[in-house]
Amino acid sequence: MSAAQQQPQQRHGPWTGVRVLDLTGLSGAYGTRVWAALGADVICVEPPVGSPIRQMPPLAPGHSGPEASLWWAYYGATKRSVVLDPTNAGDAAALVNLIGSADVVLDDAPPATQETYPWLAAQGEGGLGVAGIVEKFPHLTWVSITPFGMTGPRREWRSSNLIGWASCGLASTVGFPHGPPLTPAGEIGVLMHGASLHALIGSMLSVRTRNQAGASGEPALGQTIDLSLQEVGLWLSPETGVPLYLDDQVPRPRAGNRRPVTSPMGMYPASDGYVAIIAIQPTHWNAVAQWVHELTGNEGILDEIFVDIVVRREALEAVDAWVEELTTQFTKQELFVEGQRRRIPITPVNTVGDLRHDPHLEAVGWWRTEEHPVLGTYTVPGSPFTTDGDWWAWQRAPMLGEHTDEVLGSLS
Known part of the structure; x- marks a missing residue:
């Protein structure tokens, strides 16, 4: 087996020993990538067709199929892939067991789906969704990432990164003075990144609090964490978003690519x-x-x-x-x-x-080279920060279902 085909799961870093299940698409992908890089065992639970991120262009030139997406090559790094179809009774039972083995689960299904999960009913869990899961596994931290949160009149509204920008008010500030609002940052889902980073922070604090409670002899309980894309956007926008307008509620003109504070x-x-x-x-x-x-x-x-x-x-x-x-x-x-x-x-x-080709980034060795059995050799960004302890783990993105047998076999 070549080096590119090998996918060792040796973990190091501050979160070694923590297991995180990623049931999300783009809304949780970056946060779980950081979880994995810092030592956690992150398992992407994918449907048989694969995560929706695997379908996101651009695709590697000359490639197609579930391994071709460059987004997946980036977001999937250092994670493991397990394919399960919860409509199948055997897979549903395996998913319940896998959830029970985890410390953290991130989910971006619609609120009504998270509250019922019909596949749980088939397992005798009463179809109670998240409430039933956390009652069965009280150690578990469950993170829900939805457009408008798990409660409120808009909780079932569908959304996207673009709708998130619009709903939190940030889109109204981006663009030129006499033109329409513009979506920030082109194709990338910056608001999705923001949501997943807040999910990362919240779930890390939850695990830390649970572990401290257990160490002191108190009940080691997880948390349910509710993240709204709209609310994350409001939190991220102190300079250009809604908080700036709270004094008089008068929208300021869009500034284009200049700041009207002064010139230049x-x-x-x-x-x-x-x-x-x-x-x-x-x-x-x-x-x-x-x-x-x-x-x-x-x-x-x-x-x-x-x-x-x-x-x-x-x-x-x-x-x-x-x-x-x-x-x-x-x-x-x-x-x-x-x-x-x-x-x-x-x-x-x-x-x-x-x-x-930036000489500074080259000098500090920020870019990294990875090998993949389908994509070959490619270059990826390095870590967002460095430590004396060399916390960061680096492995290529997994192929679809690469670790299904390995992970499920460890539960039996």
């Missing part, structure tokens, strides 16, 4: 893309003004009145135009290097290609 502040065109510039402090502005003057001969920009950020805000269009005369004459990298020399906060707006 935002994204400015270079000859090969864009750079981000922020010049709030007087020393930053004076350096920008001097650079523009040297390049264009603009005398007005040196007027001391523009040192005041309020004045620059009132003259925002003119100041932005002056700054663009500078930025459009250089590449992103040239602006970055010269800006650093002049002590101006300027940075390139990196593309994926820029990042993949």
Whole structure:
């Protein structure tokens, strides 16, 4: 068996010994990926057709089927895959046993489904859903991730990452002043990531609290955790979202790719893309003004009145135009290097290609190489933080049902 085919399950890290079942799609995928990387045994319970993430494009060039999705290659890393069909009596019984072996379960099924789960009735569990499960397994932490929570008049409304952005008010703040709201961050499910990270935090704290209680001789009980995408979005938006408007409830205009606090502040065109510039402090502005003057001969920009950020805000269009005369004459990298020399906060707006060949990320060894029996060799992002203890575990994403026999066999 080649190295790419081997999938050892040696665990290390602060959460070694904890088992997490992932019954979710995108809403829990990133959080459970972090659980797994930090040592937990994360098992993705997939239907026979596979997790919906396995169908998400882009697909690896020249590949098709359940192993082809690059999203799955990323989100599935370091997890195990078990295929079960709860409509089958044998699989339903196996799923109940698997849930009982877990410390944490993450579920994104609709509230009514989580409350009933008809396959439980077939196992003599009364069809009580989550309530019946946690009564049967009181040590278990059950995390529900739904669009609007498990209670309330909108609990059964269907949703998505985009609807989540709209419902929490964040979408109303993204876009240009005279245009429609825009979805943030393109294709990626940032709000789903936010929800799964909060699920991660909540479930880790629940396991820690349970373990502390058990160690002190008290009942070692889990928790039920209820996450709403809408509420997570509200929590994440202190600067641009609803909390900003609570004082007078008056929506502010969308700001586009500039911040109307002052100028320059935002994204400015270079000859090969864009750079981000922020010049709030007087020393930053004076350096920008001097650079523009040297390049264009603009005398007005040196007027001391523009040192005041309020004045620059009132003259925002003119100041932005002056700054663009500078930025459009250089590449992103040239602006970055010269800006650093002049002590101006300027940075390139990196593309994926820029990042993949970024000398800093290369120097710190952030990118990692993985091998997969279907996809071959590919590069993935490294860990979001490092520790002296080398907590992070790295394994390729599992193939569909790769660990079914192994995991279910251990329960018998």
